[in-house]
Amino acid sequence: MKILVGVKRVIDFNVRVQVKSDGSGVVKDGVKMSMNPFDEIAVEEALRIKEAGNAEEVIVATIGPKACQEQLRTALAMGADRAIHVQTDEEVQPLTGARIFKALADKEQPKIILLGKQAIDDDNNQTAQMLGALSHWPQATFASEVKIEGETATVIREVDAGLETLSVDLPAVISVDLRLNEPRYVKLPDIMKAKRKPLETMSIEDLGVEHVAEVKVLKTVAPAKRQAGIKVDSVAELVTALKEKGLI
Amino acid sequence: MSKVLVIAEHDGTNLNGSTARAVSCASDLGLDAIDVVVLAADGSAVAEQAAKISGVTNVLLVQNPANENAVAAFLAPQIEALAADYSHVLAPSTTFGKDLMPRVAAHLGRPQISDIMRVESSHVFDRPVYAGNAIATVEAPEGLVIGTVRTASYKAAANEGSASVETRSVEVTLPTHTRFVELASGGGGDRPDLQAASKVVSGGRGVGSEENFKHIYSLADKLGAGVGASRAAVDAGFIPNDHQVGQTGKIIAPDLYMAFGISGAIQHLAGIKDAGTIVAINKDADAPIFEVADYGLVADLFEVIEELEKAL
Structure with a gap:
């Protein structure tokens, strides 16, 4: 059984994002880039499923410019077996991304596709669900526990009301949430080893995926800032202030 | 005629407050009608609650034993069948809507606008990106708009409506690849719901x-x-x-x-x-x-x- 994992290169989660003054987007030059944290959890989960003897191969794939190969190498260093880079300099949105992953799935025939539940740049939270729809596969989103038993997966999902358990037939798409696992640290010898692992490059056209109408970003601005308030010196002062506002 | 369909979130008994917030966003579109669809196993009580949301024209009640629990793979094909009559389909951007709507959108070959926080026009919306550190103004392509509504950006519509409730049968074949097992509640007890609490x-x-x-x-x-x-x-x-x-x-x-x-x-x-x-x-x-x-x-x-x- 193969597992396909999607990873995305995003601005590192520790970076304070700056919006460009001309409204054209956010500053990316000279900013630290990393693997989307949710995707790192997806890679880790795939490796654990393989290590438990429930899969033979873990394939990681990304869509984006040349620099994304850095994140593929990180995933290979974590332990993935091989990587696919769908190279494009265009911004790829969830619907096209899902169509690309559908084409990769048709080619590779994985039994499980693991994706992060959302990318922390566009915060869309769409790709896994769209891929489930396009493949007519079951989806189990926001996973905090995944159990593979033969041809089914039992997934505990983090939902607003608590924890929901779904059982899905494989093949299935699973999107992962924060508490599924803690990704392993990559060791130096693994980084060296990862350099020799296979990394295949292809274009969107190679996969036969055609352009579809997508969402146009007209402008990007900084949000209205909350004004910093005041420091109070005592609980009594706080209570008076809140009472004045009719809040307590 | 342009109409918007809002997907009701509920637990089988009670309508979730996020629905009335999504209706507020739908009102900002200024279209001819706002319909709310309740997909449930036995949903007449929920439909009655939805009918009271101010601004709602019709409540569609779609009953199917498969709708006992909100499983995206079951709900999505039913919404797709209804979508043909509408220019917009919206759901709250809760885990319910986040799980469901992209599945609907992709089946229909449409992109999705996630987390709408402001309506600029019928196809132009503001939404947060980078954890809200930037606000993007985005334009959906011509045709059907599928979106989720950032509920914190909208006050719940008032509870003074009197929409009609219409039972609809939707004939679609539902998949057998997904089974709901259980929902374990986090145990907030009788405390107010976090998303609705003042x-x-x-x-x-x-x-x-x-x-x-x-x-x-x-x-x-x-x-x-x-x-x-x-x-x-x-x-x-x-x-x-x-x-x-x-x-x-x-x-x-x-x-x-x-x-x-x-x-x-x-x-x-x-x-x-x-x-x-x-x-x-x-x-x-x-x-x-x-x-x-x-x-x-x-x-x-x-x-x-x-x-x-x-x-x-």
Whole structure:
């Protein structure tokens, strides 16, 4: 059984994002880039499923410019077996991304596709669900526990009301949430080893995926800032202030 | 005629408050009609509640035993069958809507606008990106718009409507590849729902333990408040996941938000920036939460809670 994992290169989660003054987007030059944290959890989960003897191969794939190969190498260093880079300099949105992953799935025939539940740049939270729809596969989103038993997966999902358990037939798409696992640290010898692992490059056209109408970003601005308030010196002062506002 | 269809979120008995917020967003579109669809196993009670939301024209009730629990793979094909009559299909951007709507959109070959926070025109919307550190104005392509509504950006529509309820049968073949097993509730008890509460008391890593969270619950009960938490507190096992507030948890907009022992990571602040008044109590005077707090108090949180309880 193969597992396909999607990873995305995003601005590192520790970076304070700056919006460009001309409204054209956010500053990316000279900013630290990393693997989307949710995707790192997806890679880790795939490796654990393989290590438990429930899969033979873990394939990681990304869509984006040349620099994304850095994140593929990180995933290979974590332990993935091989990587696919769908190279494009265009911004790829969830619907096209899902169509690309559908084409990769048709080619590779994985039994499980693991994706992060959302990318922390566009915060869309769409790709896994769209891929489930396009493949007519079951989806189990926001996973905090995944159990593979033969041809089914039992997934505990983090939902607003608590924890929901779904059982899905494989093949299935699973999107992962924060508490599924803690990704392993990559060791130096693994980084060296990862350099020799296979990394295949292809274009969107190679996969036969055609352009579809997508969402146009007209402008990007900084949000209205909350004004910093005041420091109070005592609980009594706080209570008076809140009472004045009719809040307590 | 342009009409918008809003997908009702409910638990089989009660309509979730996020639905009336999504209707508010739908009203801003200024279209000819707003319909709400209730997909349920036995949904007449929920449909009656939906009919009372001001601004709603029709409530469609689609009953099917498969709709007993909200499983996206079952609901999506039914919504797709209904979508042909509409120019817009919206759902709240809760875990319900987030799970469901992209599946609907992709089947219909449409992109989705996630987390709509403002309607500029029928196809142009504002939405937060980068954990709310930037706001993007986006334009959906011509034709059907599929979107989710950032509920914290909208007040719930009033409860003074009298829409008609119409039972609809939707003939679609549902997949057999997915089975609902169970829903384990996080155990908020009788406290107000975090996303609807007008007051929220929230705890972070500084609370220190699951045991210590009883002080947070106790203050919340005194105030009639919901209970929230930072990711750190949930990760540490102090409190169940459904209390998490932030970029990847719940986005809330209470009138009063009181943060105890929460440092204020940008991911957490993304979940509370629409709160009316933010109060922060933290031992660390440099905690970033103070940059957004209306009232900050540098102090031991347990002493403050004790004093607060006496003062209330």
